[in-house]
Amino acid sequence: MKEKVCLLLLLAVMLAGCSIKQENLGDVASEFATVNDSVRVHYKTYGDGNKTICFVHGFGCDLNTWEKQFEGLRDEKGLRLLFIDLPGYGESSKPHVEYTLDFFAEAVNAVLDKEHVGTVVLVGHSLGTPVCRQVLMSGRQGDLVDIDGVYCFYDGTETAEYVEAVNQFGHAFDGPDCSKVITGFVKSLAGSETPQSITDYAMSVMPKTPQYVASSTMRNLVERKWWSQRPLHGRVMVICTQNSGLDPDNRQKMERLYPHLDYAELTTCGHFIHMEQPEMFNEKLKTFIKE
Numbered sequence: 001m002k003e004k005v006c007l008l009l010l011l012a013v014m015l016a017g018c019s020i021k022q023e024n025l026g027d028v029a030s031e032f033a034t035v036n037d038s039v040r041v042h043y044k045t046y047g048d049g050n051k052t053i054c055f056v057h058g059f060g061c062d063l064n065t066w067e068k069q070f071e072g073l074r075d076e077k078g079l080r081l082l083f084i085d086l087p088g089y090g091e092s093s094k095p096h097v098e099y100t101l102d103f104f105a106e107a108v109n110a111v112l113d114k115e116h117v118g119t120v121v122l123v124g125h126s127l128g129t130p131v132c133r134q135v136l137m138s139g140r141q142g143d144l145v146d147i148d149g150v151y152c153f154y155d156g157t158e159t160a161e162y163v164e165a166v167n168q169f170g171h172a173f174d175g176p177d178c179s180k181v182i183t184g185f186v187k188s189l190a191g192s193e194t195p196q197s198i199t200d201y202a203m204s205v206m207p208k209t210p211q212y213v214a215s216s217t218m219r220n221l222v223e224r225k226w227w228s229q230r231p232l233h234g235r236v237m238v239i240c241t242q243n244s245g246l247d248p249d250n251r252q253k254m255e256r257l258y259p260h261l262d263y264a265e266l267t268t269c270g271h272f273i274h275m276e277q278p279e280m281f282n283e284k285l286k287t288f289i290k291e
Contacts, residue, residue, distance in 0.1 A: 045080065088209070143237075232257065
């Protein structure tokens with residue numbers, strides 16, 4: 001009788017353990033990769049599928065921006081989800097170095113290498129898009145999902161006024177008023193229908209970016225050398241919003257960069273598309289990765 005009771009208790013414990021799953025991204029254990037011998041790159045991984053989706057946040061944010069994507073994809077079979085804090089942001093190291101697109105790409109590649117990822121679907125929001133592009137330019141095989149990504153177009157046709165405006169933006173975060181500049185920047189990111197909760201999230205995290213990180217990130221972001229016009233020949237999905245001041249020929253520009261393009265342009269949505277319209281975005285992402 002005692003043996004039967006013990007077996008039943010053991011079975012109950014095993015079943016309880018099997019039913020435990022992370023309900024929120026915050027519940028997932030933190031892990032770290034290392035780049036340049038000392039820079040710790042914080043990330044979280046969930047699932048053991050053979051297709052990896054790697055999420056890269058935008059300027060001033062962290063991996064928590066992907067909470068709705070974790071919730072929407074955690075039960076999808078065959079997937080492994082990777083969420084990364086870029087160096088300088090979130091729980092990653094914040095060294096006094098130059099925050100170039102190449103440096104960020106090295107950090108992403110360090111995580112992918114540690115997790116033995118080959119081909120990958122890279123999902124980048126805002127600054128995360130050029131970071132993901134740089135990862136693919138470095139030789140990593142994979143596809144790209146661009147959520148209202150940042151672009152500088154140096155194709156030989158740019159005017160002196162355009163170059164000056166880009167440089168002014170890149171240096172806007174240089175001074176002691178950096179936090180105030182970021183606060184003003186955040187206010188410009190909301191669309192006409194953006195919920196206040198999303199702006200509140202951005203306000204809670206972006207102005208806390210260390211000044212030296214913000215300044216270096218933006219100054220390096222606009223440097224001409226990072227903006228090759230060489231097309232990427234993997235599959236690319238672009239979801240952008242007119243709220244970000246798109247040029248009238250934005251689609252044509254994207255088609256030149258991405259010959260295998262799935263393009264959607266929204267009208268009233270703010271910059272944080274994946275947070276503001278998570279159901280729409282998650283369904284498009286699921287379709288994209290299954291094709």
